[in-house]
Amino acid sequence: MSWLRKKRVLLLLFIGFTAILFLSTNWMTWFYPIHYKEDIRRHSITYEIDPFLVAAIIRVETNFKTGRESKKGAIGLMQLMPDTAKWALEMAKLPDVSLEELKHEPSANIELGTWYLSSLSRQFDGNRTAVIAAYNAGPGNVKKWLEEGSWDGMEGTVKDIPIGETRHYVQRVKHYYDQYTEIYNEF
Structure with a gap:
């Protein structure tokens, strides 16, 4: 007894x-943590991008792990392609950093990735869904889909994105974005 x-x-x-x-x-923050908050906050303010979007993209790309390089060659937390990174460094007039630094230095990678998101946001008139798709598939592909009418760029029609990988990517980023905005009162 x-x-x-x-x-x-x-x-x-x-x-x-x-x-x-x-x-x-x-x-819930245990299941949906956000690392590098200060870097994300600072660069999001500078480039006028929603910090939750930056965090969601990092979560999908690398789950906040530095030093990653994809099979296609994308580097760092935000998985920037080397050609895109070089172009963005030139266009943003940011201090020149090596690709190796971008791969391993979170703040530099977050700054460049956030600047690139800001550039995409201007290209797609702030359409967050199109920006997310362009971050994955490239702005040329997304513009082509919009011009051809194969996708209208709206969140409700993500299932119509012609490339399965991009369709899944947009759905995942949107999921984490929704979770972050629901869990965290502010950034």
């Missing part, structure tokens, strides 16, 4: 501890 009583007490303590933990903290 004593053994059963100890199990009940332990179970009640566990349930109580769990309830307190969940009620007193924003426990």
Whole structure:
């Protein structure tokens, strides 16, 4: 009988501890963390981009892990293609950094990626869904789809994006964006 009583007490303590933990903290941040908040915040303000969008793209691209290089050659937290990175560095007139620095230095990669998102946002008149698609497939492809009418650029028609990888990418970024904006009151 004593053994059963100890199990009940332990179970009640566990349930109580769990309830307190969940009620007193924003426990969803455990499942949807945002790293490099200061860098994201600073560069988002500078380039007038929603910081939650930057965080969602980083989450999908690398899950906030530095030093990544994709099979296609994209580098760093925001997985910038080397040619895009070189072009963006020139256009943004940012201090020249090497591709190796972009690969391993979070702040430099976030700044360049955020500038690039800002550039895409201007190209697509602030259409966040088209910006996300262009970040993945390139602005030329997205412009072609819009001109041909194969996709209208709207969030409700993401299923019509001609490239499956981009379609899935937009859905994933949108999912994390929605989670972040719901969980975090402010950035």
